[in-house]
Amino acid sequence: MAYYQHKCIGCGECTRVCKTSAQIMVMEKEHLYERLKCVHCGACETVCLGEAMKLFGHRITVEEAMKTVLEDSIFYSASGGGVTVSGGEPLLHADFIQILFQELKKKNIHTAVDTCGNVPWAYFEMVLPFVDLFLYDIKHIDTKVHKTLTGAGNELILDNLKRLSASANHIEIRMPFVPGCNDDDDTIHRIGELLKTLFIDRMKLLPYHSMARTRYQALGMEDTMPRVESPTDEMLSRAINILKSYGINAISGRD
Numbered sequence: 001m002a003y004y005q006h007k008c009i010g011c012g013e014c015t016r017v018c019k020t021s022a023q024i025m026v027m028e029k030e031h032l033y034e035r036l037k038c039v040h041c042g043a044c045e046t047v048c049l050g051e052a053m054k055l056f057g058h059r060i061t062v063e064e065a066m067k068t069v070l071e072d073s074i075f076y077s078a079s080g081g082g083v084t085v086s087g088g089e090p091l092l093h094a095d096f097i098q099i100l101f102q103e104l105k106k107k108n109i110h111t112a113v114d115t116c117g118n119v120p121w122a123y124f125e126m127v128l129p130f131v132d133l134f135l136y137d138i139k140h141i142d143t144k145v146h147k148t149l150t151g152a153g154n155e156l157i158l159d160n161l162k163r164l165s166a167s168a169n170h171i172e173i174r175m176p177f178v179p180g181c182n183d184d185d186d187t188i189h190r191i192g193e194l195l196k197t198l199f200i201d202r203m204k205l206l207p208y209h210s211m212a213r214t215r216y217q218a219l220g221m222e223d224t225m226p227r228v229e230s231p232t233d234e235m236l237s238r239a240i241n242i243l244k245s246y247g248i249n250a251i252s253g254r255d
């Protein structure tokens with residue numbers, strides 16, 4: 001449950017519907033949201049006059065997902081678009097994706113998985129026959145730095161990428177390009193050295209921005225985002241040119 005404190009108008013409507021006393025009005029004017037008492041039922045979102053409460057995510061069946069997708073199928077056939085599952089990490093729900101994508105392929109709808117790659121290979125195997133495109137994250141080439149930046153090493157990620165490359169699926173590498181974290185020439189050269197040995201369609205550098213910072217606050221999570229500026233176009237071009245020198249079809253996500 002996200003709480004956007006700056007939107008709260010102190011109306012107190014949420015306290016009427018909250019069954020766990022997670023919503024409190026102090027002295028009838030100051031609103032408090034006690035996150036640890038919240039069971040994420042979503043009731044307060046429906047009555048919140050300030051739109052300060054927002055429930056992210058809900059359970060859905062394959063049938064419900066297909067119904068929603070098919071409502072827009074006319075647009076897919078006109079634009080060549082399709083369905084991309086992302087997250088979080090969508091492959092943690094590989095069993096769901098397997099069934100959903102089987103149904104989508106019956107309707108000739110394009111399918112894509114946006115993954116960080118840090119899951120057992122068996123999860124990839126479950127969906128491989130039904131995926132048209134993998135959007136695959138590389139955050140850093142050095143496993144120690146990767147662990148410092150993300151909390152996990154990159155061995156499994158790179159191992160899965162090599163297997164995926166051998167499976168002849170279409171792959172687009174995505175790299176969040178973060179000044180001071182992974183934008184140095186040595187890192188880009190090492191990524192180029194790896195990718196030139198693999199079969200990938202292209203690599204997109206995604207310029208860092210800090211728009212998610214308010215989301216961390218709303219969810220009561222520690223803000224671990226780097227305190228750096230977005231990279232300049234020159235910084236992106238420099239990295240792209242290095243990657244192109246390895247024969248990689250590299251582009252900027254800002255274009």
Ligand code: SF4
Pocket residue numbers: 001017018019020021022023037038039040041042043044045
């Ligand atoms: S989501 Fe449900 S439990 Fe949580 S604060 Fe709102 S009403 Fe209370």
Ligand code: SF4
Pocket residue numbers: 007008009010011012013014015023031047048049050051052053
């Ligand atoms: S219902 Fe929304 S706006 Fe009203 S007090 Fe609760 S959180 Fe604030």
